[in-house]
Amino acid sequence: MSRLSRRSFLVTGIAAGTVVGTVAGIPAVANADPEPAPESAASLASRGLRADPFTLGVASGDPDSDGFVIWTRLAPRPLAEDGFGGMPATPFAVHWQVYGDEAGRRVLRRGVAVAAREWGHAVHVEVDGLASDREYWYRFKVGPYVSPTGRARTAPHPLSYGSGLAMAFVSCAQYEHGHFTAYRRLAEEHPDLVLHLGDYQYEYKRDTYTIPGGNVRDHEGPETETLAGYRQRHAQYKSDPDLQAAHAAAPWLVVWDDHELDNNWADEVPENPEIPQPNFLARREAAFRAYYENMPLRRGSVPRGVDMQLYRRIRWGRLAVFHMLDTRQYRSDQGCGDGYRDCPAATDPARSITGEAQERWLIDGFHHSRAQWDVLGQQVFFAQRDNNAGPAKVTSQDAWDGYVASRQRITQGWVDAGVRNPVVLTGDVHAHWASDLKLDYDDPTTRTVGSELVATSVTTGGDGGDSDPRTQPFLKINPHLKFYNNQRGYVLTRIERDLLTADFKVLPQVRQPGAQAHVKATFVIEDGVPGVQQTYLRPLDPAARRTPQAPDAELIQEVVDLETRRP
Template identity: 75%
Template sequence: MSQLNRRHFLVTGLAAGAAAALPGTAHADPTTDPTAGPTADPAAETAQGLASRGLRTDPFTLGVASGDPSHDGFVLWTRLAQEPLADDGLGGMPQRPFNVQWHIYADETCRRVVRAGVTVAAPEWGHSVHVEVENLSSDREYWYRFRVGPYISPVGRTRTAPHPLAYGSGLAMAFVSCAQYEHGYFTSYRRLAEEHPDLILHLGDYQYEYTKNTYTIPGGNVRDHLGPETVTLANYRQRHSQYKVDPDLQAAHAASPWLVVFDDHEVDNNWADEIPEHAEDQPTFLQRREAAFRAYFENMPLRRTSIPRGIDMQLYRRIRWGRLANFHMLDTRQYRDDQGCGDGYKDCPASVDPKRSITGAEQEAWLIDGFHESRAQWDILGQQVFFAQRDNNAGPAKVTSQDAWDGYVASRKRITQGWIDAKVRNAVVLTGDVHAHWASDLKLDYDDPTGPSVGSELVATSISTGGDGADSDPATHPFLKINPHLKFYNNQRGYVLTKIERDLITADFKVVPQVRQPGAEVYTRATFVVEDQVPGVQQTYLRPLPPSITAERGMTVDETVRLETERP
């Protein structure tokens, strides 16, 4: 490994508020595998013992993850925690740095080491590890794991993107959002891991901030949050750890590289820039936001460009999957204007104010510049809240969600016009937040339903938020009648699994029948396609409904709409 210079790999170790780039060490020999087991070298055994001094048990309780793939690398992540649920947020770790070995393999059996090195897990950053690796082969799978002393992490699978000039053989991509620990088991994460996608997008609400039983579902919650509502760094670290120890979530992280962006619950419900949900929380909100951002970075496979600096965190970014797709990952919380008339569905004059923005001017310009520079087959916006218009009033008044893009109409129109002017070949918006599956056509002018479609939106339901939910005939949902560009609705839990090819995106809306009990099987509720240069969604499959299924689930469509409108 001493023959490899810093251009061959980059290791990011975090210490005391900065990123330290560390070269490889003598343990990083690509022809051997120190993680394979105890060594016969007494000197090496002594070094391992010193490295793990103070560790009484396995520190890899939070699993492993990878993310932000490029054509020649990715980020590897883990975080050391002997007692992950400790209420001080320190994970039972001695307050000193630990050297962590990492290895990347060309095979699933972990015999062929292709990269290795050592990085530092520092207490200032919750003993988290972020390793940025470069100069690997493009468009192929890799496996990885970590070691501290005698302790070896689980194995994770990851991959690189195709070369920037290549389309590759197609991309199996899934996207998810909204995993409320108290509302149900993370079965959908497990079923998603079993799909072995090439890439997973998490579009927000990775964890929830509430203390137990604050946000309840019909029939009562099935699990409890530990600790108080998350406000301090210790609170957020403990909450992330509680989620991370879930075996289904760990399986999904280990299965594929992730692209992550936060929404509101990673900080505070419906927060906007420097404004909390409740005015009485204003005096301490910026300290809370800083703590939440720090914990989010510590627990996600993000590059050092996203290291928080005080209350600021660079999260919007662009990931290129060869010539096939550009993923424009957006941040619709940190820079938005406050909701014009408060939260909820309202007929709000401020929603059409041309000065208001959900992205902020700088991010909006970055996005539109990206449209003009793009030569990709598909330009995909990974973002948090509903993009298309959803009017819930059949009369002349327009009653829409002020927390979504409907509350920032001019901002939505500028971005839509941006991809039209740039002659983007195919614009597709991916969305989370609303705890239900949706599919819709996108318009420049939603007041003219006969106008052309200019893009497509696919919306993933929640992993668990809202509990089991209910199956129903999507045609009976009142929103689809009022908004003809809306084409599909389903209120069960699950995820969306897509196959992205040069001429077609195929989206399977996957659902599980229940989350109140673990282990449910997954099935495809509906399939939609988006054809190359044909804006809008087209349904190709809809699973037949058993008779009276809505009544059997104990929830009507009207009740579902009410819950969505009034949810915390």
């Protein structure tokens, strides 16, 4: 996004007094982060700042019909080992402005927020009082330094369908495994909304999680276990210009998966519970605090010790409601270990992936929804995905297959509520998938009751390779699975009243920056017709194929390996 000058910020700031006071009639200062005792703006000036503190860019998120959150974090030296980004140990006054035009001439809202050291000098401003279904631009200033400009937008009025929604979703961006080109290409799509479905960052120290041919770049610091470590790791990721471009392009809805804390964690249980980890809850508290500090989240998500409210609803007028889920913080520990197993515990009705309270909240939301599209933004594979053609059911115990009763109750919940168009969006598995959702996956003749779209990784797993879904054994074993591709990328959707269109975008490689994205396949979901329908498939690119003519068993093992940590 464009960077406006310090002079233009000052000039428009002077003009804003009249605009805000006489036109909006709303107090100039919106809600901001928890902050220390108030001080005057003059006493919180840029004392001690000798370099640009806006190295991590800007972001917006959680839009509603009259506003959104805008975010930044001050860090002139983002990779500082103490996690404070090179900031002095004092609070700072951060001026912010929201504009009705990209040139920054029409200031509609302005105010001052305090960037406090105890919150990593992050700023979260909840802007309200804006018109619905509009584009806006925003930026920040501290001392002589002015941030890049970001673009945000408001949702349609609650009674309006709006003019359609361009929504992209992504997951799994391992910094070491490649360049974040997919984020850059996503930004160039100019979406209205971006969903990030987890694994925004990875916890490993360098040379721990490696790919064939060696990692492309390295993590700074040790494995993240402390607040300083998580802050430093978030800063390293946010320093990437491609990720900054994606944040500046549109408001985001974010949820975490496992790597924001620890691989395959479950509630208060770490990845390897057999190894004593007495500091795991302190690690969880540090990870949650750093996640909030670095994401455009509202005040309702401020963490309280080892707990953080992340599941929530965002309504896009009458067109869509997004039920953003947390399948990590409340889940029962994985049965029979975390990998692919034939596991009796998977069907235990007492086990849950959402926890009882979140499950009630979700099903209650189904019954109260009047939206055209009910979209579940969540982390792990929802549909059944058996990798064994025989009678034994071998499935991933870290996904919904490991919590069959949970999946059954929620699916039955939207069926009983008469949800018009249920669509599940998923990350985690480092490949594109599309599938029909069933109440009984063991009987392929039963009716389809929903649809699932799964985004591949931004980088995790390295380049990957093109593949022909018609030869994919998972699709043969599971006829409700309709598509698979193992390249990197994102999913771009267009949601309208009568149709949801999903373009599965892929990049040929991520080892070098600058690759162009193209559509590998397009699927549509028609209003009132559950299930995915393929309308386009790009022919196989032989040069990009990873395992030419591989037997079924090898292809299955390739998928399993992609989803299992191989340190």
